[in-house]
Amino acid sequence: MTDTVVLPPPDALTEDRLDPTLDLVAEIDRLRREKNAIILAHYYQDGEIQDLADFVGDSLDLSRKAAATDADMIVFCGVRFMGEVAKILSPGKIVVIPDAEAGCSLEESCRPDTFRAFREKHPDHIAVTYINCSADIKALSDVIVTSSNAEVIVNSLPADKPILFAPDRHLGAFIAKKTGRDMTLWPGSCIIHEQFSEKELVKLKVRHPGALVAAHPECPESVLGHADYVGSTKGILDFVIKSPGKDFIIATEPHIIHQMTKAAPEKTFIPAPFANGACASCADCPFMARNTLEKIYLAMVNEGPAIQVPEDLRVQALKPLERMLEMSKSVPMSPDSSGATNAA
Ligand code: 13P
Numbered sequence: 402m403t404d405t406v407v408l409p410p411p412d413a414l415t416e417d418r419l420d421p422t423l424d425l426v427a428e429i430d431r432l433r434r435e436k437n438a439i440i441l442a443h444y445y446q447d448g449e450i451q452d453l454a455d456f457v458g459d460s461l462d463l464s465r466k467a468a469a470t471d472a473d474m475i476v477f478c479g480v481r482f483m484g485e486v487a488k489i490l491s492p493g494k495i496v497v498i499p500d501a502e503a504g505c506s507l508e509e510s511c512r513p514d515t516f517r518a519f520r521e522k523h524p525d526h527i528a529v530t531y532i533n534c535s536a537d538i539k540a541l542s543d544v545i546v547t548s549s550n551a552e553v554i555v556n557s558l559p560a561d562k563p564i565l566f567a568p569d570r571h572l573g574a575f576i577a578k579k580t581g582r583d584m585t586l587w588p589g590s591c592i593i594h595e596q597f598s599e600k601e602l603v604k605l606k607v608r609h610p611g612a613l614v615a616a617h618p619e620c621p622e623s624v625l626g627h628a629d630y631v632g633s634t635k636g637i638l639d640f641v642i643k644s645p646g647k648d649f650i651i652a653t654e655p656h657i658i659h660q661m662t663k664a665a666p667e668k669t670f671i672p673a674p675f676a677n678g679a680c681a682s683c684a685d686c687p688f689m690a691r692n693t694l695e696k697i698y699l700a701m702v703n704e705g706p707a708i709q710v711p712e713d714l715r716v717q718a719l720k721p722l723e724r725m726l727e728m729s730k731s732v733p734m735s736p737d738s739s740g741a742t743n744a745a
Pocket of ligand 1: 458459460461533547548549619632633634635
């Protein structure tokens with residue numbers, strides 16, 4: 402897999418040399434102004450990171466924001482593939498990520514050589530690839546999708562063409578069912594969504610009669626079968642805000658509950674359980690959790706870890722991403738939903 406992260410030089414400021422009395426939020430704000438930076442955060446980030454971001458969104462809206470910004474620096478608080486997407490779409494900008502090791506289990510499950518062989522075995526198929534993958538895999542794909550536009554995009558592909566879908570088999574199966582399309586699925590899954598337990602969910606529903614279940618399509622079909630709503634993080638957020646319901650069970654990474662509580666403080670949001678039932682933070686994404694205020698500050702000071710995508714790879718990966726943006730025009734963009742006041 403192509404290494405797209407350039408680490409800061411050895412003499413760069415490090416966490417152990419940070420002044421512990423520093424007001425990190427104020428310092429990040431100062432750097433944001435001085436460097437004309439925009440801070441983008443996924444809903445799976447810690448609440449304090451969501452609150453200082455200029456824009457909080459799902460994978461599609463974050464990509465759109467990264468493509469359209471006139472900031473000089475993009476600070477991407479998410480995972481590495483999201484930073485890569487920003488750099489592919491906005492190559493003239495400095496794109497930094499707080500932690501070089503913030504990966505993704507779906508990305509890991511899909512390596513370029515094996516994916517190339519998968520494509521070669523199905524030469525007549527259109528390769529529709531979930532955005533949770535490396536730049537190498539994007540470069541080998543026909544069109545990229547996210548959980549909020551996959552159905553629209555698959556529905557608009559020529560009806561006589563079979564489809565390869567990678568790397569999330571649960572999202573793929575969900576879209577195949579919705580669209581009725583012939584789809585061959587890559588056998589990948591997200592380490593978090595994979596573990597939500599149908600049995601524990603049913604028990605939780607018994608304890609909270611009337612609670613509505615909102616689930617991300619990365620969940621297994623057995624869990625989705627109990628959902629009142631299935632959609633992207635942004636879709637789930639919109640659903641709980643607009644629904645007349647009062648109690649909701651949320652089957653996705655639970656940091657999104659931060660935005661739900663801000664938007665609808667009178668409602669109750671209950672994280673969906675894993676098989677062991679009781680664990681409060683089991684469903685926290687360990688990759689997203691690597692990002693901290695300290696690392697955001699350091700990334701802005703050091704202008705690294707920075708994303709650099711070799712130009713030939715970038716040009717190849719850009720094509721299916723641009724196709725995605727073009728084919729997603731009917732999917733509305735969220736208004737800004739951040740706590741920050743000085744968006745670039
Ligand atoms: P969305 O951002 O499309 O809701 O997907 C969640 C996810 O898997 C992010 O990696």
